[in-house]
Amino acid sequence: MYSINANFLKLQKNYLFADIAHRVNAFKEAHPEANIIRLGIGDVTRPLAPAVIEALHKAVDEQASAETFRGYGPEHGYEFLRQAIADNDFAPRGIDIDIDEIFINDGAKSDTGNFGDILGKDCTVCVTDPIYPVYIDSNVMGGRAGDFDNGAWSRVTYCPCNAENDFVPAIPDHPTDLIYLCYPNNPTGTTLSKAELQKWVEYALRHNSLILYDAAYEAYITRPDVPHSIYEIEGAKRCAVEFHSFSKTAGFTGLRCGYTVVPRELEVDAENGERVQLNQLWNRRQCTKFNGTPYIVQRAAEAVYSPEGKRQVRETIDYYMTNARIMREALAEAGLKTFGGVDAPYIWLQTPGIGSWEFFDRLLNEIHVVSTPGVGFGPSGEGYIRLTAFGRREDCEEAMKRLKSL
Amino acid sequence: MYSINANFLKLQKNYLFADIAHRVNAFKEAHPEANIIRLGIGDVTRPLAPAVIEALHKAVDEQASAETFRGYGPEHGYEFLRQAIADNDFAPRGIDIDIDEIFINDGAKSDTGNFGDILGKDCTVCVTDPIYPVYIDSNVMGGRAGDFDNGAWSRVTYCPCNAENDFVPAIPDHPTDLIYLCYPNNPTGTTLSKAELQKWVEYALRHNSLILYDAAYEAYITRPDVPHSIYEIEGAKRCAVEFHSFSKTAGFTGLRCGYTVVPRELEVDAENGERVQLNQLWNRRQCTKFNGTPYIVQRAAEAVYSPEGKRQVRETIDYYMTNARIMREALAEAGLKTFGGVDAPYIWLQTPGIGSWEFFDRLLNEIHVVSTPGVGFGPSGEGYIRLTAFGRREDCEEAMKRLKSL
Numbered sequence: 001m002y003s004i005n006a007n008f009l010k011l012q013k014n015y016l017f018a019d020i021a022h023r024v025n026a027f028k029e030a031h032p033e034a035n036i037i038r039l040g041i042g043d044v045t046r047p048l049a050p051a052v053i054e055a056l057h058k059a060v061d062e063q064a065s066a067e068t069f070r071g072y073g074p075e076h077g078y079e080f081l082r083q084a085i086a087d088n089d090f091a092p093r094g095i096d097i098d099i100d101e102i103f104i105n106d107g108a109k110s111d112t113g114n115f116g117d118i119l120g121k122d123c124t125v126c127v128t129d130p131i132y133p134v135y136i137d138s139n140v141m142g143g144r145a146g147d148f149d150n151g152a153w154s155r156v157t158y159c160p161c162n163a164e165n166d167f168v169p170a171i172p173d174h175p176t177d178l179i180y181l182c183y184p185n186n187p188t189g190t191t192l193s194k195a196e197l198q199k200w201v202e203y204a205l206r207h208n209s210l211i212l213y214d215a216a217y218e219a220y221i222t223r224p225d226v227p228h229s230i231y232e233i234e235g236a237k238r239c240a241v242e243f244h245s246f247s248k249t250a251g252f253t254g255l256r257c258g259y260t261v262v263p264r265e266l267e268v269d270a271e272n273g274e275r276v277q278l279n280q281l282w283n284r285r286q287c288t289k290f291n292g293t294p295y296i297v298q299r300a301a302e303a304v305y306s307p308e309g310k311r312q313v314r315e316t317i318d319y320y321m322t323n324a325r326i327m328r329e330a331l332a333e334a335g336l337k338t339f340g341g342v343d344a345p346y347i348w349l350q351t352p353g354i355g356s357w358e359f360f361d362r363l364l365n366e367i368h369v370v371s372t373p374g375v376g377f378g379p380s381g382e383g384y385i386r387l388t389a390f391g392r393r394e395d396c397e398e399a400m401k402r403l404k405s406l
Numbered sequence: 407m408y409s410i411n412a413n414f415l416k417l418q419k420n421y422l423f424a425d426i427a428h429r430v431n432a433f434k435e436a437h438p439e440a441n442i443i444r445l446g447i448g449d450v451t452r453p454l455a456p457a458v459i460e461a462l463h464k465a466v467d468e469q470a471s472a473e474t475f476r477g478y479g480p481e482h483g484y485e486f487l488r489q490a491i492a493d494n495d496f497a498p499r500g501i502d503i504d505i506d507e508i509f510i511n512d513g514a515k516s517d518t519g520n521f522g523d524i525l526g527k528d529c530t531v532c533v534t535d536p537i538y539p540v541y542i543d544s545n546v547m548g549g550r551a552g553d554f555d556n557g558a559w560s561r562v563t564y565c566p567c568n569a570e571n572d573f574v575p576a577i578p579d580h581p582t583d584l585i586y587l588c589y590p591n592n593p594t595g596t597t598l599s600k601a602e603l604q605k606w607v608e609y610a611l612r613h614n615s616l617i618l619y620d621a622a623y624e625a626y627i628t629r630p631d632v633p634h635s636i637y638e639i640e641g642a643k644r645c646a647v648e649f650h651s652f653s654k655t656a657g658f659t660g661l662r663c664g665y666t667v668v669p670r671e672l673e674v675d676a677e678n679g680e681r682v683q684l685n686q687l688w689n690r691r692q693c694t695k696f697n698g699t700p701y702i703v704q705r706a707a708e709a710v711y712s713p714e715g716k717r718q719v720r721e722t723i724d725y726y727m728t729n730a731r732i733m734r735e736a737l738a739e740a741g742l743k744t745f746g747g748v749d750a751p752y753i754w755l756q757t758p759g760i761g762s763w764e765f766f767d768r769l770l771n772e773i774h775v776v777s778t779p780g781v782g783f784g785p786s787g788e789g790y791i792r793l794t795a796f797g798r799r800e801d802c803e804e805a806m807k808r809l810k811s812l
Contacts, residue, residue: 001614002583003526006677008687043477053470056702057463063660064459066798071449071659106512106662106697113695114520117547120409137694141523177408208407253477254469254701256512271412281414288543289519291512294703295660296462392472 007143014133016376020360027364036364037399039327039387040372042186042346044251046319048300049312052250055303059296073292076283077104077259081298084305085259089244095231101263101279103286104293104301108216108245108258112180113138114289115212115241115260118281119178123210126176128169129158130187130377130384132214135180144178151379160380161188163350167339168192171199175207181230182214184221187377187386188348189340191226197233204239208268210278211240216258219249219317221343237263241278248345250304250313257293257301320345323396324389330400345389348374356382367402413549420539422782426766433770442770443805445733445793446778448592448752450657452725454706455718458656461709465702479698482689483510483665487704490711491665495650501637507669507685509692510699510707514622514651514664518586519544520695521618521647521666524687525584529616532582534575535564536593536783536790538620541586550584557785566786567594569756573745574598577605581613587636588620590627593783593792594754595746597632603639610645614674616684617646622664625655625723627749643669647684654751656710656719663699663707726751729802730795736806751795754780762788773808 020040028036048056062068076082082099090097105111113134121143127135136156139145146155157176159169167190181200183192192200204211213230221228230236245258252258266278303309324341331338331349341347349371351359356373363369363385372388374381389396426446434442454462468474482488488505496503511517519540527549533541542562545551552561563582565575573596587606590597598606610617619636627634636642651664658664672684709715730747737744737755747753755777757765762779769775769791778794780787795802 001581002529002616002674004674004676004682004684004687005524005526008524008690009676009678009680009682011690045472045475045477047472047475048469050470053466056466056469060459060462060466063454063462064456066451066453069451069453069657069660071451071657073660106700109697110695118411118414120411123408134694141691141694175407210408251475251477253697254475254479256697256700268408268410270410270415272415274415276410276415278410281410284414284417285547288540288547289516291515291659291662294512294662294700296702297700 005141007141010145010148011137011140012148016373020370020372023361023364024370034368036368036370037391037395038370039391039396039399040370041390042388043253044248044390045392046251046316048251048255049304049309049316051303051306051309051312052300055299056296059299063296070295073295073298075287075290075292077102077293078295078298081302084302088305090229090231093228093232095229097231097261098264101261103260103262103282104298105258105260105290106256106293107247108214108243109134111258111260112212112214112243114285115282116142116144117285117289118278119210123177124155124157125153126157126159126172126179126209128181128185129160129379130374130381131180132182132186133377135212139178158378158380161185161190162380163337163339168196171203175209177209179204179209179211180214181211182216184217184226184344185340186217187346187372187374187381189344189346190348191221191343193225194227194233197227197230201230201233201236201239205235209239211236213240213242215242216245217248217344218244219313220321220345222321223343226343231261231263237265239266241266246301246304249317250301251316252301255297255300257297319393320389323391323393326396327387327389327400330403334404334406341389347387347389349385349387351383351385356385359385362406367399367406369399369402411547413547416551416554417543417546418554422779426776426778429767429770430776440774442774442776443797443801444776445797445802445805446776447796448794449659450654450796451798452657452722454657454661455710455715455722457709457712457715457718458706461705462702465705469702476701479701479704481693481696481698483508483699484701484704487708490708494711496635496637499634499638501635503637503667504670507667509666509668509688510704511664511666511696512662512699513653514620514649515540517664517666518618518620518649520691521688522548522550523691523695524684525616529583530561530563531559532563532565532578532585532615534587534591535566535785536780536787537586538588538592539783541618545584564784564786567591567596568786569743569745574602577609581615583615585610585615585617586620587617588622590623590632590750591746591752592623592750593752593778593780593787595750595752596754597627597749599631600633600639603633603636607636607639607642607645611641615645617642619646619648621648622651623654623750624650625719626727626751628727629749632749637667637669643671645672647672652707652710655723656707657722658707661703661706663703725799726795729797729799732802733793733795733806736809740810740812747795753793753795755791755793757789757791762791765791768812773805773812775805775808
C-alpha cells in the first residue's frame with residue numbers, strides 16, 4: 001500500500017486571502033454601489049515594457065520557422081540570458097558571478113520552494129517574522145519545521161521585526177541551519193543595511209548555516225547604501241544562495257521567469273565525508289525535475305537588459321514608487337505611522353492601536369479600501385496592515401483622499 | 407551546520423548522452439567532411455503550428471496593454487485551458503474528468519519528478535525496463551530507491567520488456583507501491599492493449615498501489631484499440647495519476663506546457679487514519695511551490711484544440727509518423743528487426759546479434775548516423791538502439807539509403 005508524505009497533514013490551512021475575499025464579497029453584497037479599491041494585492045498592474053513585447057513577438061516568429069525553431073533548451077537556461085544577468089545585475093556592483101552559477105527558472109517561488117530538495121531534512125530553520133508563507137510551508141512539507149504549537153513551529157526560529165526594533169531582526173543566540181532573508185522585505189517593505197547583513201553572513205559562516213536570500217524586490221531600492229545582492233557582503237558566496245525574479249522588476253508575474261545564484265564556493269561536508277558543491281546538486285536536481293524556462297520567455301527577460309528595456313522597466317518602477325510616495329505622504333498627513341515604501345513597493349502601516357483585522361474592517365467598511373492584515377504574515381505582523389503600490393495611480397490617489405476623511 | 411539530502415550522493419552519473427557526444431565529436435574530428443545525421447535525439451524539429459503562433463502573438467499583445475494585461479494566474483492553470491482539455495482529450499473518449507482534476511504545468515518532466523513530494527518515502531517503486539531515467543532518479547532523490555547494487559536499485563522492481571515477451575511487462579508477483587508506466591513507451595515505441603493495461607489497474611487496486619501513467623506520446627497512437635488514457639480502463643481513477651504533455655503532441659519542447667490529471671476518487675488512508683485526497687495534496691504542493699504556467703503559453707496550448715490547431719498539429723504528427731514508416735520499411739528491407747514506430751515516434755531496433763554500443767559505433771563509423779544505445783535506458787535495452795522519427799524527412803531518407811548499404 002502506498003503512503004503519502006505525512007508532513008502535508010501538518011500544514012496549517014492558510015485562510016488569509018480566502019478570509020479577505022470572504023469579507024470583501026460580503027461587503028460588496030451589502031453595498032453593491034460601493035467603489036472598492038484594492039491595495040491588498042501583491043500583483044503588478046502595468047503592462048509589459050515595449051522592448052519585452054517586441055522581443056516576445058520576435059521569438060515567437062522564430063518558433064514559426066523550421067530554420068529558427070528552438071526545442072528543448074538547457075535546463076539551467078540559455079547562455080544569452082545568463083550572460084546578460086552576470087553582466088548587468090552583478091558585474092556593475094563589483095560582484096563576479098560565473099554564468100554557470102546562474103540557474104534560470106520559472107519564477108522565484110518555484111526555486112525557493114524546490115531548493116529544499118537538495119537539503120537535509122534534519123536542518124533547522126530560521127525566519128524573520130512577519131514572513132512570506134512559502135518559506136515555512138515548503139519546510140513543513142520537507143519535514144523540517146517540527147510541530148505546530150501555540151502558533152509557531154517547534155523547529156523554526158522566528159526573528160521578530162517590528163517598530164520596536166526598527167525592523168532589524170536580532171541575530172539568533174543559538175545556531176540555526178537554513179536562514180531565510182528577504183530584502184527589501186515582503187511584507188514590511190523595509191531593508192537591511194550592509195552592516196546588518198554582514199552580521200548575518202558572519203553568523204552563517206560561524207555556524208555553517210545556509211542563507212536563502214530572496215532579492216525579488218531589489219530593483220525597487222532607491223537609497224545608495226542598501227545592498228542589492230547579498231554577494232556585496234564579503235564571504236557571502238560561501239554561505240548564501242540568492243533568488244531573483246523578473247516578476248516585480250519587469251512585470252513578469254504572468255510571464256514567469258526568475259533565476260537562482262548558487263556560487264561554486266558553496267560547499268558542505270556530506271555524511272560520507274565527501275566535500276559537495278551545492279551548485280552540482282542543484283544542477284542535478286534541475287536536470288532531473290525541470291526542463292527549462294520557455295525560450296520566448298528567456299528572450300523577453302534578455303530584453304529587460306537592453307538599453308530601451310532598462311529605461312522602460314525603470315519608468316514602470318518609478319510609477320509604482322511614485323504611488324508609494326503619494327501613499328506614504330498621505331498616510332503621514334492622516335497621522336498614521338508607516339514603514340517601508342522607500343526601497344520597496346510595500347507600505348507597512350501601523351494600525352492606530354487596534355488589531356490588524358479590526359483595522360482591515362474599518363478600511364473596508366468606512367472607505368472601501370482593501371488591505372492585507374499584517375497578522376496574516378506571522379504573529380509579529382499583528383497591529384499592522386500591508387498596502388501595495390502596484391495599483392493604478394488614480395486608485396492610489398482616490399484611496400488616499402478617502403483615507404484622510406477617515 | 408546544515409546538511410544536504412544524502413540521497414543525491416547515491417545517484418548514478420548518467421553518461422549516456424555525454425558518451426554519445428564524446429564519440430560523435432571524436433568521429434567528427436577524424437572525419438570533418440562526413441555528413442552526420444542525428445536520429446538519436448528525442449526533440450522535435452518542425453516549427454509550431456500557425457494557429458499556435460497566432461495565439462501567442464495575440465496573447466503577447468494582450469500583455470502590452472494595461473486593460474488586457476494578466477499577472478499572476480491560478481497555480482493550477484486557467485479555466486479556458488483546463489476546459490479545452492476536458493472537452494477534447496477526455497469527453498470524446500467517454501471519460502468524465504472535472505476541470506478541478508486537471509493541473510496545468512510547464513511540462514510532464516516537472517510533474518513526474520515533483521509528484522514524489524506528496525508521497526511517502528517508504529513507498530517501493532516498480533518500473534518497466536528500459537525506462538525514461540527521470541522516474542528512477544527522482545525516486546533516488548526522494549529516498550525510495552534503496553541502494554544501487556549490480557546495476558539495479560534494491561527497492562525498485564524492474565519489469566523487463568523485450569522481444570521475448572513482445573514488450574508486454576509481466577505483472578510483479580509481489581506488491582509494489584508506485585508503478586511508473588509510459589505508453590506509448592519511451593524508448594521502445596511499443597504500446598499496451600486495453601486488456602494488458604486492465605491487468606495493471608487490477609493489480610494496483612488489489613495492492614493499493616499508485617500508477618503514475620505517462621501519456622506524453624498518446625497523440626501518436628494510430629491503431630484504434632490502443633488506449634490513449636489509462637482512464638479508459640474501469641477503476642483507474644481510483645489508482646492512477648496521468649501525465650500529459652504538449653511537447654510531442656504540438657512541438658512545445660521549447661514552449662513548456664503539459665498537464666497532470668489527479669482524480670478526486672484517488673484517496674489514501676493517512677497514518678493518522680484520515681482519508682486523504684491526492685488531488686488536495688497536489689493542489690497544496692502546487693500552490694506552495696509553483697506559480698502557474700505563463701499566460702501566453704496557456705493560450706498557445708488552448709489553440710492546439712481549435713479546429714485549425716487540431717488540423718495543423720495532426721499534419722505535423724503525420725509528418726513524423728511518415729518518417730517512422732519510411733524508417734521501419736527501410737530497416738525491414740535491410741533485414742533488421744524493429745519494434746514500435748506504429749503508435750509512437752520511436753523505433754526500437756534490435757541489433758544484429760551485437761551489443762547496443764557496438765552497433766551504435768557501426769552506424770556512426772560506417773554510415774555516419776547517430777542513434778541512442780538501448781542499454782542506456784536500462785539493462786533490458788541491451789541489444790537494441792533507439793531511432794527517433796522527429797528528424798527532417800530528407801535526413802531520414804538519406805539515413806535509410808545509407809543503412810541499406812551497410
